[in-house]
Amino acid sequence: MSGPERPPASLVERAREILRRLRKLYPKARTALHYENAFQLLVATVLSAQTTDENVNRVTPILFERWPTPDALAEADPEEVEEVVYSTGYYRQKAKAIVALSRELVDRYGGEVPDDLDELVTLPGVGRKTASVVLAEAFGKPAIAVDTHVKRVANRLGLTTSKDPVKIEADLKALYPRRSWAGISMRFIRFGREYCTARRPRCWTCPLVDLCPHPDKTPAPR
Numbered sequence: 773m774s775g776p777e778r779p780p781a782s783l784v785e786r787a788r789e790i791l792r793r794l795r796k797l798y799p800k801a802r803t804a805l806h807y808e809n810a811f812q813l814l815v816a817t818v819l820s821a822q823t824t825d826e827n828v829n830r831v832t833p834i835l836f837e838r839w840p841t842p843d844a845l846a847e848a849d850p851e852e853v854e855e856v857v858y859s860t861g862y863y864r865q866k867a868k869a870i871v872a873l874s875r876e877l878v879d880r881y882g883g884e885v886p887d888d889l890d891e892l893v894t895l896p897g898v899g900r901k902t903a904s905v906v907l908a909e910a911f912g913k914p915a916i917a918v919d920t921h922v923k924r925v926a927n928r929l930g931l932t933t934s935k936d937p938v939k940i941e942a943d944l945k946a947l948y949p950r951r952s953w954a955g956i957s958m959r960f961i962r963f964g965r966e967y968c969t970a971r972r973p974r975c976w977t978c979p980l981v982d983l984c985p986h987p988d989k990t991p992a993p994r
């Protein structure tokens with residue numbers, strides 16, 4: 773996790789200005805995944821690996837209508853679950869994971885989703901990123917989920933120089949006060965999709981251009 777070094781004051785100030793502007797741009801940044809409770813968000817986030825949130829949102833109403841609770845999904849026939857989640861890709865692993873994690877929730881947590889990172893990551897199919905999404909979104913707990921967008925945006929903006937998600941998370945946590953953490957990921961993700969895209973970022977129209985040290989900015993199209 774984060775080392776003893778404190779980031780320089782100028783970097784902290786720039787980082788906070790970046791977040792101030794992103795808050796203005798996206799006042800209510802939330803996950804695009806549809807969910808009604810922590811269990812549904814946990815399952816939806818596991819299903820969202822390697823696919824779009826829209827694809828997941830098409831599947832989850834059917835999934836939760838048939839198996840609305842951890843108890844129900846824990847007892848489900850994995851092949852039937854595979855059929856329902858098929859269109860999200862990697863359907864075998866995903867079906868196996870969501871049935872197994874439901875069993876664990878029932879066996880170890882009385883059917884409740886734990887609101888603790890170290891416990892969440894022990895569940896099948898749940899990594900640090902998924903756990904952080906659930907903590908920040910469903911529980912409003914201080915957590916920063918680092919996905920490919922957060923990784924790219926944080927690097928281009930010079931908020932980290934690391935490619936390792938755990939280190940990036942630590943670097944961001946060192947730059948922002950705890951109360952800001954839960955609001956960071958979803959704003960970086962949206963900004964990464966709309967402006968700071970992987971290929972040809974829209975630098976010419978970017979609201980953070982004056983704060984961005986990225987050397988390879990895209991010029992305005994002619």
Ligand code: SF4
Binds near residue numbers: 929969979981986
């Ligand atoms: S100026 Fe370009 S590289 Fe920098 S944050 Fe904006 S879109 Fe991304």
